[in-house]
Amino acid sequence: MPSTPRRTIRSALAAGAAALLIAGLTPGVAHADDPDPRIGLGAGWLDAQSALSNLEHLAHLDKPPGFVNPANPGDFGFVTSDLAFTGHYAIMGNFNGFNVVDIADPAAPSVVTSVVCPGGQGDVSVHGDLLFMSVEESRARVDCGTNPTVGERFQGVRVFDISDITTPTQVAAVQLCRGSHTHSVVTDPDDPANVYVYVSGTAGVRPVATMAGCNNNPASGEDPSRWRIDVIKVPVADPAAAAVVSGPRLFADPDTGAVDGLQNAPPAPTHPSGANWGPTPITDACHDITAYPALGLAAGACEGNGILIDISDPAHPVRLDEVADPNFAYWHSATLTNDGRKVIFTDEWGGGTGARCRPTDQASWGANAVFDIVDGKMEFRSYYKLPVPQTLTENCVAHNGSLIPVPGRDIMAQAWYQGGISLVDYTDSAHPKEIAFFDRGPISATGLVLGGMWSAYWYNGAVYGSEIARGLDVFGLKPSVHLTEAEIAAARQVQLPEFNAQHQTPITWAPSFAVARARFDQLARTCTTTIDGRHNGPLTVLGVTCLDGATVNGPVAVRRGATLLAIDSTISGAVSASSAAAVHLYHSTVRGPVSVSGATGSVAVVDTTVHGPVSLSGGSTPGVEPIIADSTINGPLSCSGNSPAPINLGGANTVNGPTGGQCASLD
Amino acid sequence: MxxxxxxxxxxxxxxxxxxxxxxxxxxxxxxxxxxxxxxxxxxxxxxxxxxxxxxxxxxxxxxGLSAPPHNAADTAFMTKMIPHHRQALEMTALVAGRSRSAEIAQLAERIKISQQDEVALMERWLVDRREALPSPHANHVGHGELMPGMLDQSDLTRLAAAEGPAFDRLFLDYMIRHHQGAVTMVDQLYQAGGGMEPASDRLARDVNADQQIEIGRMRELLAKLAA
Incomplete structure (x- = not known):
């Protein structure tokens, strides 16, 4: 409903009450000036207190046996890491292998198969029947063995066949000089027979005794193993033939050709906090790359720099632009928006093992940096940091996230280690704001035990969080003043066959009541005039005029460029709109004709009774079908010259008169 | 609970x-x-x-699944790397009063902090595994064996006696050698079958990466001084 000031206040109170501290206490009514419920949460490994806002905690799944050390929940040997999704399965990486979790019912996830294959980080991606996994630890063996004193050592990218999800079979293991800390699937829109894997290796170069050709040569030396990424080409029909095809020098100086052409020294002797840099923002590798093949674009988070990459030729990516930032200790990961016009980079200050959300840490340290991409160049707009401090025993800093596909908005779910999960709306890239969260107390109140959310990704209707020490958490979105039921429903209608957060695909929304209503809800946040009582006489609509339970005794005229939103309202007169920005009539009655011509934005007449003819003509609204649905029209319905043509979303109208033109079949 | x-x-x-x-x-x-x-x-x-x-x-x-436990090679690596790092702190302590270069002072400060951080991590690693900490004097020449890249007494005397640009060059020479020694020690750790325990592996890889970064910076500075 349109947000009148009165209703806004009421909604805000309701949202405050939803931010419950659930601590085994009877929840009281929260007030707007209550302290953030994330402050002061009790500690515990599997019994910590937790708080959430605008989320519903659908399920928690402990780490299965074999993937946890109960004597030391923070054991590096069993860290839960990144997530990938295929069909109704979540693949949850672990330093000891990975787990396949059935999420057909997100509220009842269950482990289908645990796969033992040590080597960390266990970063996983899927592509059809193939699963890729990053390995960087020295203990790893080609054959997934657990005893590192025997067998052949392995650091690189494993390729599994997961056509039988209960028995993943290794089909290739590509050795690399710096192993694989992360990797990213890159598809070629023109070549579905092959898939590429961009490998980011951040570890020291392995001993040459374990792999020929690896070296620690300086940048000026012969073919240094550093200052490059590795590109693996995988023939989909013959994945055993996976092999490195190139080692692009993405950091090269275009003038001198020097391979170390980006940030080679920290921007200041110490981090702005006064502490030593940790990690050091020097670019000799990427930490992670997010590809958007449909745009031929990738964003690389490369230790000391954020870069944009042309990937239209996937085997030969080319750097397009680079940025640095005086606050960034470690460019860690990147997320592009669906339209490719913004990019968020995260700064993993402290390396993920440090407490970097302390009350004294500024919002620009260990944060996200939001950039607009203008003419192929990145322009800084803002920082976003988890807006609540965490304790000294909680490792906390910006980490992995993915887009929540709400049409018309840029929203990301993001993991902050023991800072939990934060949903950020950065539609206005200069003013990002939090709209929902989940947080647990520290694992230990007395010492920092590694834990927290590694990744928080949206997949087909829910937010999944992989918890380093505790397992898998699943969340649903709850409507709030920040996100309406229709916006959530519109996001939920996006169903993908598989998902890797570092491989973005264009999100599209089929026309639906949810998508249409989401447009209404978003316009309702911009009302310039709101009428929720009686209005006598003619009404001229300027700006964004919102009728919410209103009675207008007179005709309504919508001026050029103006927007009319009406819900639960009665208009005793005609509604006419010429070159309006938008016209929406929901659950209303119009005692007169409705005439909309030359609209430039969304038009919707839903569950509305019109005592008179309805005509819709000459609208030009690319990608946004006008909607006339579930309405009763006592008069003719005629539509002409609209692009695209009006639709009824399957909600037939009752038309007591002739129908014609583009609306001939809407009754 | x-x-x-x-x-x-x-x-x-x-x-x-x-x-x-x-x-x-x-x-x-x-x-x-x-x-x-x-x-x-x-x-x-x-x-x-x-x-x-x-x-x-x-x-x-x-x-029965468990991550590889630490072994004698890991413990030896930590107990040797701690005094190795401490000698770097002895060297950085000589900078004030001898060098007139702001860049050398900055570099020394960075090395000091990073070596201190790593010493703390390695000490914590040993304590968590109930292994003995090295003697606080183990870095002093004459106490125990000299690790790769470490300075002997005559090197230290020479460095302490130098001043100005001569000190800067010597400091960089010695610190590069010192850091390369740390890289060698990481290689030796793996050759001896260590670094299989995930935490030890991570620490060793971090030491390796950090020293490489600093070596690169020092080589640049040295080239600048020579020019």
């Missing part, structure tokens, strides 16, 4: 061992509204090398 949860886990583990699949739904005080599901592990497989088939692990196999 942790205790009760541990019991739940033990119950699941016991059930798995005896081949009885159970699913526990435990509502815990102190958690939020989501039911806590301790699901039984239905199937655990271990793939083989490419071309080999996966094998199914028994509950007993799963119960």
């Amino acid at each position: 942790l205790g009760s949860r541990r019991l739940a886990i033990a119950a699941v583990a016991a059930a798995v061992v005896t081949g009885v699949a159970v699913a526990l739904i435990v509502m815990l005080p102190g958690d939020d509204t989501a039911p806590v599901t301790a699901a039984p592990t239905l199937r655990v497989v271990q793939p083989g090398a490419p071309g080999q088939s996966a094998r199914t692990l028994s509950p007993a196999d799963v119960a």
Whole structure:
């Protein structure tokens, strides 16, 4: 409903009450000036207190046996890491292998198969029947063995066949000089027979005794193993033939050709906090790359720099632009928006093992940096940091996230280690704001035990969080003043066959009541005039005029460029709109004709009774079908010259008169 | 509260061992509204090398899974690297009063902090594993063996006697040598079968990467001084 000031206040109170501290206490009514419920949460490994806002905690799944050390929940040997999704399965990486979790019912996830294959980080991606996994630890063996004193050592990218999800079979293991800390699937829109894997290796170069050709040569030396990424080409029909095809020098100086052409020294002797840099923002590798093949674009988070990459030729990516930032200790990961016009980079200050959300840490340290991409160049707009401090025993800093596909908005779910999960709306890239969260107390109140959310990704209707020490958490979105039921429903209608957060695909929304209503809800946040009582006489609509339970005794005229939103309202007169920005009539009655011509934005007449003819003509609204649905029209319905043509979303109208033109079949 | 949860886990583990699949739904005080599901592990497989088939692990196999423990090579690495790093601190302490270069002063400060940080991490590693810490004097020449890249007494005397640009060059020479020694020690760790324990591996790889970065910076500075 349109947000009148009165209703806004009421909604805000309701949202405050939803931010419950659930601590085994009877929840009281929260007030707007209550302290953030994330402050002061009790500690515990599997019994910590937790708080959430605008989320519903659908399920928690402990780490299965074999993937946890109960004597030391923070054991590096069993860290839960990144997530990938295929069909109704979540693949949850672990330093000891990975787990396949059935999420057909997100509220009842269950482990289908645990796969033992040590080597960390266990970063996983899927592509059809193939699963890729990053390995960087020295203990790893080609054959997934657990005893590192025997067998052949392995650091690189494993390729599994997961056509039988209960028995993943290794089909290739590509050795690399710096192993694989992360990797990213890159598809070629023109070549579905092959898939590429961009490998980011951040570890020291392995001993040459374990792999020929690896070296620690300086940048000026012969073919240094550093200052490059590795590109693996995988023939989909013959994945055993996976092999490195190139080692692009993405950091090269275009003038001198020097391979170390980006940030080679920290921007200041110490981090702005006064502490030593940790990690050091020097670019000799990427930490992670997010590809958007449909745009031929990738964003690389490369230790000391954020870069944009042309990937239209996937085997030969080319750097397009680079940025640095005086606050960034470690460019860690990147997320592009669906339209490719913004990019968020995260700064993993402290390396993920440090407490970097302390009350004294500024919002620009260990944060996200939001950039607009203008003419192929990145322009800084803002920082976003988890807006609540965490304790000294909680490792906390910006980490992995993915887009929540709400049409018309840029929203990301993001993991902050023991800072939990934060949903950020950065539609206005200069003013990002939090709209929902989940947080647990520290694992230990007395010492920092590694834990927290590694990744928080949206997949087909829910937010999944992989918890380093505790397992898998699943969340649903709850409507709030920040996100309406229709916006959530519109996001939920996006169903993908598989998902890797570092491989973005264009999100599209089929026309639906949810998508249409989401447009209404978003316009309702911009009302310039709101009428929720009686209005006598003619009404001229300027700006964004919102009728919410209103009675207008007179005709309504919508001026050029103006927007009319009406819900639960009665208009005793005609509604006419010429070159309006938008016209929406929901659950209303119009005692007169409705005439909309030359609209430039969304038009919707839903569950509305019109005592008179309805005509819709000459609208030009690319990608946004006008909607006339579930309405009763006592008069003719005629539509002409609209692009695209009006639709009824399957909600037939009752038309007591002739129908014609583009609306001939809407009754 | 942790205790009760541990019991739940033990119950699941016991059930798995005896081949009885159970699913526990435990509502815990102190958690939020989501039911806590301790699901039984239905199937655990271990793939083989490419071309080999996966094998199914028994509950007993799963119960026996552990990450590689630390070994003598790891402990030796930490107990030697700590004094090795401490000598770097002795060297950086000589900079004030001898060097007139702001860049050298900055570099020395960075090295000091990073070596201190790593010393603290290595000490914590040893303490967590109930291994003895090295003697606080182990870095002093004459106490114990000289590790790769370390300065002997005559080197230290020469450095302490130098001044101005001569000090800067000597400091960089020695510190590059010192850092290369640390890289050698990392190589030796792996050659000796260490670095298999995940935490030791991570520490050693961090030491390796950090020293490489600093070596690169020092080479640049040295080239600048020579120019």
